[in-house]
Amino acid sequence: MVSRIIKSINAPEPYMTITWQVNNFCNYSCSYCNPGNWMGDNINEQPVEQYIASLDRIIAKYLDIGYKHFKFFFSGGEPTAWKNFLPICEHLKTVLPDCTIAVNTNLSRPLKWWEQTFHLFDDVVASYHIEYVKNDRYLENSIFLCDKLNYLSSKMLLHDDRFWEVVEYGNMLKDFMPNYFIEWTPLYDEMTADASPWEYKDPEKAKFIEEHSIEQQTTIDKPYKDSGVVSYTKYDDGSKVPCNSNDIIVNRNNFFRGWDCDVGDSLFISPDGRVSMASCGVQPPLGHILTDMDNIGPKTVKCTKYHCHCGTDIIIPKRKRDLPTDEVLAIGID
Numbered sequence: 001m002v003s004r005i006i007k008s009i010n011a012p013e014p015y016m017t018i019t020w021q022v023n024n025f026c027n028y029s030c031s032y033c034n035p036g037n038w039m040g041d042n043i044n045e046q047p048v049e050q051y052i053a054s055l056d057r058i059i060a061k062y063l064d065i066g067y068k069h070f071k072f073f074f075s076g077g078e079p080t081a082w083k084n085f086l087p088i089c090e091h092l093k094t095v096l097p098d099c100t101i102a103v104n105t106n107l108s109r110p111l112k113w114w115e116q117t118f119h120l121f122d123d124v125v126a127s128y129h130i131e132y133v134k135n136d137r138y139l140e141n142s143i144f145l146c147d148k149l150n151y152l153s154s155k156m157l158l159h160d161d162r163f164w165e166v167v168e169y170g171n172m173l174k175d176f177m178p179n180y181f182i183e184w185t186p187l188y189d190e191m192t193a194d195a196s197p198w199e200y201k202d203p204e205k206a207k208f209i210e211e212h213s214i215e216q217q218t219t220i221d222k223p224y225k226d227s228g229v230v231s232y233t234k235y236d237d238g239s240k241v242p243c244n245s246n247d248i249i250v251n252r253n254n255f256f257r258g259w260d261c262d263v264g265d266s267l268f269i270s271p272d273g274r275v276s277m278a279s280c281g282v283q284p285p286l287g288h289i290l291t292d293m294d295n296i297g298p299k300t301v302k303c304t305k306y307h308c309h310c311g312t313d314i315i316i317p318k319r320k321r322d323l324p325t326d327e328v329l330a331i332g333i334d
Helices: 048-065 085-095 111-120 135-145 163-176 203-211 245-250
Strands: 005-009 015-021 069-075 100-105 123-128 151-157 179-185 214-218 232-235 240-242 266-269 274-277 317-319
Touching (some): 015 048, 085 111, 123 163, 151 163
Parallel strands (some): 015 069, 015 266, 100 123, 123 151, 151 179
Antiparallel strands (some): 005 232, 179 214, 266 274
């Protein structure tokens, strides 16, 4: 029987997550991904100085409110293909040396690129897309990064038609990486906020997903930075564990309709520059990244969505409405 979330313990100090889908250009066009994520009609060509000035205004407002820690999560498309990506990361590490910078990438950049840039990143989510991936490059980059980051996730997207090929490759990674964190990730019918989980009709595939969420090993030291944003999920069996969104999704614990969600602790910037609280659309956009916004800050709303499947939305603090107000559910950090 799968335990159910009842609450979680928040980080000791307020933290802010800013998720930026910097473009919708990708060098892959996977069959299971919504074309809006890779068709390339929003590539954000404005001068980098404008984006930096806007980020500085947002950061200043949250610092004034009392937020102590910041996590910036970059996605796409393929964020490493955006010309402004590295200058923005370099700026963030200058103005907020203790911030966490995470990137969701298909790991298709050559090894030399990662050798020159890895110092900018704390977390890398390396999505494995079997339709387009170059297996040798994915492996080479993974071996290089596995002991140089706070967190490297090998996110194995379980393509229904090539399911066991993905599993075979993911298992092979374990033979070459002294440190690994493998997430066996079921698909959604398309990569949108309201998508439904993919239905794996083969019972052996469904059983694999049920029994395999995360596999990890650490055999050599790697950098560790206390980011101040680690949270724990508490379950109805009394257990308390560090939270991982993939584990929550696989175990179908990602249903929060009717819960209070502190959406003001998370900003989402879409490829066209719209800024909103969370990516799920539970609130209307606040404005545009290149304009000054006075309406950002702490806010709690009642969740109206059927399920929560975006990792950065899952980590937003939440609580059941029938719990005391101090029993905050902060579904933790990936």
